[in-house]
Amino acid sequence: MSEKHSKLTFYGGTGIVTGANFLLEIDGENGKSLRILVDCGFVQGGSDSHTLNAKAFPYEPNSIDILFVTHAHLDHVGKIPKLVKDGFKGIIYSTRTTRELAQVIMEDSARLLLKDAGNNPKKVIYNEEDILSAMRLWKDIPYHTKTDIGFGVSVYLKDAGHILGSAMYEFSRSGRNIVFTGDLGNSPDLLLPDTEKITDANYLLMESVYGDRNHESKEDRKQKFVQIVKDNIARKGVLVIPAFSLERTQIVLYELDEMVEQKLIPSIPVFLDSPMAIRVTEIYRKEMPNGFNDTIKKDIESGDDIFSFPNLKYTLTTDESKAILGSPNPKIIIAGSGMSNGGRVIHHEKNYLPDPNNTLLMMGYEAVGTLGRTLMDGAKSVNIYGENVAVRAKVANIQGYSAHKDSDHLIEFVEDTKDTVEKVFCVMGEPKSSLFLVQRLRDYVGVNAMMPKLGESFDLNF
Numbered sequence: 001m002s003e004k005h006s007k008l009t010f011y012g013g014t015g016i017v018t019g020a021n022f023l024l025e026i027d028g029e030n031g032k033s034l035r036i037l038v039d040c041g042f043v044q045g046g047s048d049s050h051t052l053n054a055k056a057f058p059y060e061p062n063s064i065d066i067l068f069v070t071h072a073h074l075d076h077v078g079k080i081p082k083l084v085k086d087g088f089k090g091i092i093y094s095t096r097t098t099r100e101l102a103q104v105i106m107e108d109s110a111r112l113l114l115k116d117a118g119n120n121p122k123k124v125i126y127n128e129e130d131i132l133s134a135m136r137l138w139k140d141i142p143y144h145t146k147t148d149i150g151f152g153v154s155v156y157l158k159d160a161g162h163i164l165g166s167a168m169y170e171f172s173r174s175g176r177n178i179v180f181t182g183d184l185g186n187s188p189d190l191l192l193p194d195t196e197k198i199t200d201a202n203y204l205l206m207e208s209v210y211g212d213r214n215h216e217s218k219e220d221r222k223q224k225f226v227q228i229v230k231d232n233i234a235r236k237g238v239l240v241i242p243a244f245s246l247e248r249t250q251i252v253l254y255e256l257d258e259m260v261e262q263k264l265i266p267s268i269p270v271f272l273d274s275p276m277a278i279r280v281t282e283i284y285r286k287e288m289p290n291g292f293n294d295t296i297k298k299d300i301e302s303g304d305d306i307f308s309f310p311n312l313k314y315t316l317t318t319d320e321s322k323a324i325l326g327s328p329n330p331k332i333i334i335a336g337s338g339m340s341n342g343g344r345v346i347h348h349e350k351n352y353l354p355d356p357n358n359t360l361l362m363m364g365y366e367a368v369g370t371l372g373r374t375l376m377d378g379a380k381s382v383n384i385y386g387e388n389v390a391v392r393a394k395v396a397n398i399q400g401y402s403a404h405k406d407s408d409h410l411i412e413f414v415e416d417t418k419d420t421v422e423k424v425f426c427v428m429g430e431p432k433s434s435l436f437l438v439q440r441l442r443d444y445v446g447v448n449a450m451m452p453k454l455g456e457s458f459d460l461n462f
């Protein structure tokens, strides 16, 4: 077979955590090429994110053959309905769980877009109809099954251990392999199996959110969480946890369930105040025990419902949500969004931040430009819905619950394939994180690593 070439272009998610969008053009016979996208996500955080998300694609959507989706987070799926609206007619592939979760995430996104557009349906980036059109193109692809996609190329999915359904995509042709990691899980994870190893990549496109730092230890994070809950109970305060609906919420519920079961804390009212998190949790329940790690599988088999415990209330309606304010303290409120850039958590922040007995606990990545990041950076007052709100509550943050690998574990991940890898593209991180990882990979692993520029293309021997 004559030597073939492919071109990889970074249309999003480089030099930035969010907005993942990569185009792989694979040369075939007779001048034809297979045009593959991996992920099509929203940019999140920053004053220009809406403008960026509304912008036309830098390629013709109807020229794309297949879109592969690594996992259901908004920064990987947010722009899919727009892709379809703008002419994409190919196939969308992901695991079944990712497809189901992505629909929930995109529908929530459509609601927020409509709200942001002042309820003017003519001004939205996409609507529910566009999501349904996308769902009609969507096909499931299982883990650990080689699937031919034409041009002599096959794809194989491995578990990324990041959120339920998350997958790494390994494309192979003539013994050459390109791997797209999507986001990589912080294994060992409380709920999920470990990230699988990659040992034979020639090209590796990997995330680098925490490329420049390590997480606190997993023992420390639980202790810290228990202590924050206990202190808050002692002050009869309200503990507000802005939680990502997908994965973080389920982890927090699992930890609280365990704390009560292990009698580390008394049972106090816990409100899951996020319609989206409630829907996502239902999908987690439905998938059980598929996709969970062995410990959880045993828990489930022994009859433990890991997402429900006495005193946990799912508040679906607006009225139920508003009633939380009148319920007695101490209490815990878990609400979205995780970066406090939308959702019900903002109302709770407005209500509870001025009281020093309360605690705001952040447990994940807060993008630059979001209210969550401003609070995390120590603001003494914030503007919420045009009102100046004093921040007297304790603001805590536990980063050990991140769903991403930290710097040491990213290095370890690459070490498994250092003998075969010719180029590592460090993406999906802020520049300082990606560049720090690039340097560490060059110095400690001895591989050719780099951070591509937005819009930059590379010819690959594939």
Ligand SMILES: [Zn+2]
Binding pocket: 071, 073, 162, 183
């Ligand atoms: Zn993710």
